[in-house]
Amino acid sequence: MPSDTPILSLENLSKTFAVRPVFGRASAVNALRNVSLDLLPGRALALVGESGSGKSTFGKMIVGVHAPTSGRILFEGNDISGMTAKADQKRYRQAVQMVFQDPFSSLNPAHTIRHHLLRALALHQPEADPDTALQAILKDVELDPASTPGKFPHELSGGQRQRVNFARALAVKARMIVADEPTSMLDVSIRKSVLGLMQRLKSEHGLSILYITHDIATAEYLAEDTAVMFRGQVVEKGPTSQVVGNPQHGYTKLLRAAGPNPEVRLTGSDAGFAAQAKLVREASTQVVSALCEINPGHFIAEHTEMAHV
Numbered sequence: 001m002p003s004d005t006p007i008l009s010l011e012n013l014s015k016t017f018a019v020r021p022v023f024g025r026a027s028a029v030n031a032l033r034n035v036s037l038d039l040l041p042g043r044a045l046a047l048v049g050e051s052g053s054g055k056s057t058f059g060k061m062i063v064g065v066h067a068p069t070s071g072r073i074l075f076e077g078n079d080i081s082g083m084t085a086k087a088d089q090k091r092y093r094q095a096v097q098m099v100f101q102d103p104f105s106s107l108n109p110a111h112t113i114r115h116h117l118l119r120a121l122a123l124h125q126p127e128a129d130p131d132t133a134l135q136a137i138l139k140d141v142e143l144d145p146a147s148t149p150g151k152f153p154h155e156l157s158g159g160q161r162q163r164v165n166f167a168r169a170l171a172v173k174a175r176m177i178v179a180d181e182p183t184s185m186l187d188v189s190i191r192k193s194v195l196g197l198m199q200r201l202k203s204e205h206g207l208s209i210l211y212i213t214h215d216i217a218t219a220e221y222l223a224e225d226t227a228v229m230f231r232g233q234v235v236e237k238g239p240t241s242q243v244v245g246n247p248q249h250g251y252t253k254l255l256r257a258a259g260p261n262p263e264v265r266l267t268g269s270d271a272g273f274a275a276q277a278k279l280v281r282e283a284s285t286q287v288v289s290a291l292c293e294i295n296p297g298h299f300i301a302e303h304t305e306m307a308h309v
């Protein structure tokens with residue numbers, strides 16, 4: 001039974017990027033504004049929202065690619081910025097692994113799959129017999145343990161390469177995976193099987209998953225909880241059954257109706273969509289002043305006017 005104590009808590013996270021001056025004028029992008037979310041062990045949290053809403057920035061802050069401008073990241077209750085001991089930092093980096101959209105990006109084309117995985121196993125499971133552990137991990141991610149180890153990344157399909165990335169997370173004994181659009185570069189026909197693999201990693205290995213996606217429909221398949229981001233802010237969050245099944249914020253309704261391509265509906269001519277889109281345009285000039293709990297665990301944003309965007 002999964003525990004209700006978060007493995008990771010994000011408290012009031014904000015990220016402002018300085019943008020290089022154009023014609024002498026420096027500016028800034030508020031990529032994330034005051035985002036608070038909890039990830040529970042053995043569960044998946046879907047982070048959905050259109051392009052540029054801040055999803056990847058959020059994922060990258062969790063794995064330490066970007067430092068927050070303000071706010072805190074707590075791993076099992078401990079602020080990661082206060083982890084000064086090398087051993088604690090190593091434990092966190094090992095526990096939280098990222099899987100990227102492009103399955104090639106984290107594989108070295110010059111090395112076989114065996115090399116990639118044995119390296120991870122030697123560092124993180126030195127007590128295990130490497131070849132036995134390698135075989136077990138490949139079976140776990142549904143790759144052929146006989147033919148896969150000797151192959152180079154370019155000799156695998158996109159879906160198989162993504163499976164190697166999940167295998168690497170198992171090899172380092174990750175406890176949580178940040179998966180940033182892990183299926184969007186894959187052929188439509190194999191997306192479902194990779195989602196199925198993530199589902200199994202969660203239920204059989206107890207891994208927690210932050211699943212970043214444009215596609216709100218896949219959140220229903222994988223994630224117990226869903227948070228909806230709009231322009232760097234969370235506008236709705238809670239159990240997926242409520243957020244996706246019965247959305248309450250105008251933007252979530254729009255995303256839900258749009259399916260995997262939210263851009264389409266933002267310009268839709270249908271009167272219902274036009275009304276929702278107006279609401280969304282208005283919301284974009286406002287900040288989320290508070291999240292209001294409308295049902296147990298289900299929150300939606302209350303907006304107030306912003307002095308400047």
Ligand SMILES: Nc1ncnc2c1ncn2[C@@H]1O[C@H](COP(=O)(O)OP(=O)(O)OP(=O)(O)O)[C@@H](O)[C@H]1O
Nearest residue numbers: 017018029031049050051052053054055056057058
């Ligand atoms: N390193 C950076 N420097 C400056 N601005 C950045 C940087 N990274 C992201 N941004 C800006 O922050 C905002 C959020 O970007 P982010 O990549 O997090 O969006 P996203 O929701 O992941 O979008 P997509 O769905 O297209 O991947 C965008 O306006 C983006 O241009």
Ligand SMILES: [Mg+2]
Nearest residue numbers: 055056057180
């Ligand atoms: Mg992104």
